[in-house]
Amino acid sequence: MNASGLSADQLKLQARARELAAGPIAKRAAEVDRTEQYPWDNVDLLKDARLIGMTIPAQYGGQGKGWLDAVLTIEALSATCAVTGRIAVETNMGAISAVMAYGSEEQKKMAADMVLAGDKPAICITEPDAGSDANGMTTRADKKGNRYVLNGRKHWITGGGVSRLHLIFAKVYDEKGAFEGIGGFLAIRDETKGLKITKREPTMGLRGIPEAVIDFEDMDVPPSALVIPPRGLKKGFADLMNAYNSQRVGAATVALGIAQGAYQLALDWSEKRQQFGRPINEFQGLQWKLADMSIKLSAAQAMVYNAARSGEGGFPDMLLAAQAKVFTSENAIQVVNDALQFFGARGYSRELPLERMARDVRMFTIGGGTAEVLRNVVAGALLKKKLPQTRDGYAVER
Numbered sequence: 001m002n003a004s005g006l007s008a009d010q011l012k013l014q015a016r017a018r019e020l021a022a023g024p025i026a027k028r029a030a031e032v033d034r035t036e037q038y039p040w041d042n043v044d045l046l047k048d049a050r051l052i053g054m055t056i057p058a059q060y061g062g063q064g065k066g067w068l069d070a071v072l073t074i075e076a077l078s079a080t081c082a083v084t085g086r087i088a089v090e091t092n093m094g095a096i097s098a099v100m101a102y103g104s105e106e107q108k109k110m111a112a113d114m115v116l117a118g119d120k121p122a123i124c125i126t127e128p129d130a131g132s133d134a135n136g137m138t139t140r141a142d143k144k145g146n147r148y149v150l151n152g153r154k155h156w157i158t159g160g161g162v163s164r165l166h167l168i169f170a171k172v173y174d175e176k177g178a179f180e181g182i183g184g185f186l187a188i189r190d191e192t193k194g195l196k197i198t199k200r201e202p203t204m205g206l207r208g209i210p211e212a213v214i215d216f217e218d219m220d221v222p223p224s225a226l227v228i229p230p231r232g233l234k235k236g237f238a239d240l241m242n243a244y245n246s247q248r249v250g251a252a253t254v255a256l257g258i259a260q261g262a263y264q265l266a267l268d269w270s271e272k273r274q275q276f277g278r279p280i281n282e283f284q285g286l287q288w289k290l291a292d293m294s295i296k297l298s299a300a301q302a303m304v305y306n307a308a309r310s311g312e313g314g315f316p317d318m319l320l321a322a323q324a325k326v327f328t329s330e331n332a333i334q335v336v337n338d339a340l341q342f343f344g345a346r347g348y349s350r351e352l353p354l355e356r357m358a359r360d361v362r363m364f365t366i367g368g369g370t371a372e373v374l375r376n377v378v379a380g381a382l383l384k385k386k387l388p389q390t391r392d393g394y395a396v397e398r
């Protein structure tokens, strides 16, 4: 350990990720945004640098690293390319961590091999009529003989069209049609009949990674595809939400990284740009803005690191993860907006990265649980009671 609270190994990992981020990843970021193409070349870079699948236990081919290790990597990458930062989130947290926590040996081996080979798993929860109220989903999995048959529509699924491994949540019904709860199924695109990528969502930012509508039409899977069994009314979804706390910390980290990148650009520019015969950082109005930006970033970073550390040996704490995501996503938007202002007209130009960063960072108060719904999570945890604005009968929500 040293003054930063990071171990020597963590500092080395951070330096490796920062070098990649400042070099080849920064060079490609604008093009990835403009062409809206998934950056497979960056996936190869991450793979070569062993930054993909690092949280997967060593017995499955990973490095058994902790959430903070993943956070340090994601933070560094997101400072120059948020899309690449998100790839690091989704290959170290979320769906892959749910499979590693709750899957069978066979499922864990399959998922680990796919992720370590560069696949970014997709997690399919949101539906056109069930967003924040995910428990209201209508995608169903009917037990028929020795198979489950899935029907329904998901939308806004990150990686739709590039991901191969899909973790799909559906309401499970037994052979007599009785509801058993929400369960999670694994399916591989192109190897599973009835899994169709129907449309790509035209997004405002984060354009190098697709979000898609996915339809399940009589998608037939064996019981061995069931990775998170329904186990009664609450358990299946509660397991998912437990694993999802890692993804929330990851999403907060991408927002933090983008804002840190934008802040650094503003700080450097404030020294270079001269108006009224002096660098613009000699004006107190901008000095205080820089001070406020750095205060927000320091507080957000402490919350994100703290939430990551709370998950050692398990998953990050739900309250700390929700607090970190709300605070970081909202403040990151403000910091990027302030950074853009430092550049005057140049900040509004597509020739500089600020406008891309402003579009990219805007997502993080929405995806993975909105800031409003996460405030419900925080309030519910503080008050230890069911809030009137949440659905009856469920202890967790997103």
Ligand SMILES: Cc1cc2nc3c(=O)[nH]c(=O)nc-3n(C[C@H](O)[C@H](O)[C@H](O)COP(=O)(O)OP(=O)(O)OC[C@H]3O[C@@H](n4cnc5c(N)ncnc54)[C@H](O)[C@@H]3O)c2cc1C
Pocket (backbone or CB within 6 Å): 122, 123, 124, 125, 126, 130, 131, 132, 133, 155, 156, 157, 158, 159, 203, 206, 211, 363, 366, 367, 368, 369, 370, 371, 372, 373, 376, 389, 390, 398
């Ligand atoms: C870029 C991106 C990537 C995404 N990736 C995925 C993915 O990979 N997989 C996936 O399953 N989903 C994904 N999502 C979907 C995301 O999780 C949902 O958008 C989110 O949960 C909100 O649902 P909604 O969009 O339907 O909004 P709604 O639920 O319709 O909410 C509309 C508004 O009402 C507010 N609101 C709703 N309920 C309450 C309440 N009880 N109290 C206070 N306010 C409330 C919300 O905060 C919001 O402001 C992604 C979304 C985006 C933008």
